[in-house]
Amino acid sequence: MRRFLKGLQGFYMVLVFLFLYAPVMVLIVLSFNKAKSRAVWGGFTLDWYRKLFENREILSSLEVTLVVALVSALVATAVATVTCLGLDHLRKRIRSLLLSATYIPIVNPDLVTGVSLMLLFFFMRLQLGFVTLLLAHIVFNIPYAILSILPKVRQMDRNLYEAALDLGATPAQALRKVILPEIMPGVINALILTFTLSIDDFVISYFTSGNQVSTLAITIYSMARKSINPQINALSTLMFVSVLVLLVIVNIRTSRDVRKKPKEVSP
Amino acid sequence: MTRIRLAALLTAVLLAAVLLVAATGCGPAKTPLYVYNWGEYIAEDVIALFEEENPDITVKYKTYSDNETMYPQISKSAFDVLFPSDYMVIRLIREGMLAKPDFANLPNAVAHTDPRLAQTRFDPDDQLNAQLFEYAVPYLYCTVGLIYNTDVIDLGGSTDPKDVWGVLFNPEYVDRIGMYDSMRESIGAALNYLGYSLNTMDPAELAEAKALLIRQRQEVRPITGIDELKDKYVSGELVAGIAWSGDYQVCLDKLSEENAPDTNLAYVLPKGSNFAIDFMCIPANAQHKAEAERFIDFMCRPDIALKNAEYVLYSSPNLEVVPQLPEELRNDPSFYPDGETLASLEVFFSNEEIEETYARIWEEVTGN
Numbered sequence: 001m002r003r004f005l006k007g008l009q010g011f012y013m014v015l016v017f018l019f020l021y022a023p024v025m026v027l028i029v030l031s032f033n034k035a036k037s038r039a040v041w042g043g044f045t046l047d048w049y050r051k052l053f054e055n056r057e058i059l060s061s062l063e064v065t066l067v068v069a070l071v072s073a074l075v076a077t078a079v080a081t082v083t084c085l086g087l088d089h090l091r092k093r094i095r096s097l098l099l100s101a102t103y104i105p106i107v108n109p110d111l112v113t114g115v116s117l118m119l120l121f122f123f124m125r126l127q128l129g130f131v132t133l134l135l136a137h138i139v140f141n142i143p144y145a146i147l148s149i150l151p152k153v154r155q156m157d158r159n160l161y162e163a164a165l166d167l168g169a170t171p172a173q174a175l176r177k178v179i180l181p182e183i184m185p186g187v188i189n190a191l192i193l194t195f196t197l198s199i200d201d202f203v204i205s206y207f208t209s210g211n212q213v214s215t216l217a218i219t220i221y222s223m224a225r226k227s228i229n230p231q232i233n234a235l236s237t238l239m240f241v242s243v244l245v246l247l248v249i250v251n252i253r254t255s256r257d258v259r260k261k262p263k264e265v266s267p
Numbered sequence: 268m269t270r271i272r273l274a275a276l277l278t279a280v281l282l283a284a285v286l287l288v289a290a291t292g293c294g295p296a297k298t299p300l301y302v303y304n305w306g307e308y309i310a311e312d313v314i315a316l317f318e319e320e321n322p323d324i325t326v327k328y329k330t331y332s333d334n335e336t337m338y339p340q341i342s343k344s345a346f347d348v349l350f351p352s353d354y355m356v357i358r359l360i361r362e363g364m365l366a367k368p369d370f371a372n373l374p375n376a377v378a379h380t381d382p383r384l385a386q387t388r389f390d391p392d393d394q395l396n397a398q399l400f401e402y403a404v405p406y407l408y409c410t411v412g413l414i415y416n417t418d419v420i421d422l423g424g425s426t427d428p429k430d431v432w433g434v435l436f437n438p439e440y441v442d443r444i445g446m447y448d449s450m451r452e453s454i455g456a457a458l459n460y461l462g463y464s465l466n467t468m469d470p471a472e473l474a475e476a477k478a479l480l481i482r483q484r485q486e487v488r489p490i491t492g493i494d495e496l497k498d499k500y501v502s503g504e505l506v507a508g509i510a511w512s513g514d515y516q517v518c519l520d521k522l523s524e525e526n527a528p529d530t531n532l533a534y535v536l537p538k539g540s541n542f543a544i545d546f547m548c549i550p551a552n553a554q555h556k557a558e559a560e561r562f563i564d565f566m567c568r569p570d571i572a573l574k575n576a577e578y579v580l581y582s583s584p585n586l587e588v589v590p591q592l593p594e595e596l597r598n599d600p601s602f603y604p605d606g607e608t609l610a611s612l613e614v615f616f617s618n619e620e621i622e623e624t625y626a627r628i629w630e631e632v633t634g635n
Contacts, residue, residue, distance in 0.1 A: 211344035222306030222330035
């Protein structure tokens, strides 16, 4: 009976992972398919990858997407880190008030955020383009960054900072050498989360990108009239693999840190 | 460790800043030209060629998925060249959102555009109708016809809408017919089958079309979709369906591949069916009108128009292009219709009254 249950557990896990990863696997396989059709296997080819690197439209939107994702993730995380440290020192009532205010943009539909940002940019007479796109992404990323950093800040022992000062650190040193390392896992999480959210976004980008730039999501969506170009499969595969590698690196690093820590503590 | 992390963070910021400058700042004194086109609607090297021949211009190219996605964007940012479909051009003219190009600067457009397209009626309003070709230059057009499996169906070469669309309403092909989930195309096929205009506002004719479509849903149970239909025609799962000529080309493309299933497909354009022309035009708020005219004329140059027609596989209105196309394409009356068929084709009119009437019918059809 126990063995049967064990087997059932394993079967369930396989099902879950199949469900999660089957679509990506199909995509990866199709990116090497010589035939354009999704129904037939026409042999192995790297043609779509070669064509992808010659396709100016896709490459330029990839560049925009990556730059916006990187810069908006960095800026939003930096702003959120400072905000969280500040929030931690506020009185409880004001803190919860401010926290609820940061929740609202998260539950707000993207459509509302997109349209209102666009209207704001008009009101400010900012021409829609790369800058407005970047600003919009920073804006919607900040609440998510705050939510991933704040728990780490709350977990941190407040006396650490004072202890650092007592031991002769300047406030700047205490921030750099004591507080930041303590909350670093949260900061890294925030960076990864905001980076992916920014790449994911379609609706807000659609309203704020204007006539100059196009993100990958917008470009891919615009191909819907004709068949989706298999180059997109190749591109998605490359993006999936890079994110996977990034995550594996982050995970290896965290587990190494965990293993190292006890040694550092022991005298 | 922290120091390294901070250094990494700083490097990343610097790198991003450099990239940002590279992305936004372009060479000295190049005029940007903002082109807004459908996705996958231009041959891959055409923009690079244009920039090569016009070193003073750099093209900022952006794409959209349908006319309705494009429309709200163009009042918010100043584009220089647009590619709207016929009814959208009419709407833009009506709303004063287009600028007239100077045809003296468009010698290729004047010399090579098929004059027969100007015979088509684009709007019930005479004045608007007459203005269309003063504002816009045809780019490519596609027709709506029937894609069918020749192993199963034999139409005997008929282009009579009664025979052609009759397939869609034939219960013999239950569960094996494809329809677009698209209001005007579906109602249009029913109206064309019944022998009425695609733009009729006669309540009796519309009621008849509605009843026909409802009966089709019950008796023939068509499969609706867009992209996924193509794979089903290719695999033989569906035997016929309504199709844009461009989609038929995609199916042929898929069939020509190695290991493709052994299916024989054909496409037929019935008389009086629908065709849609996409035009190039310049919006009223364009900042670089002279450059836009150069771009439009470049697109009408026979060698460039040929590249685009061969890449997109829609029908070209360029008279110089047609003789250079592969034989099976230029001789196919479904892609390059003869004068009589071309004259019988209709574009969809669009104004509030028509849209509302058709939307109400469509709601009742899909609700059944």
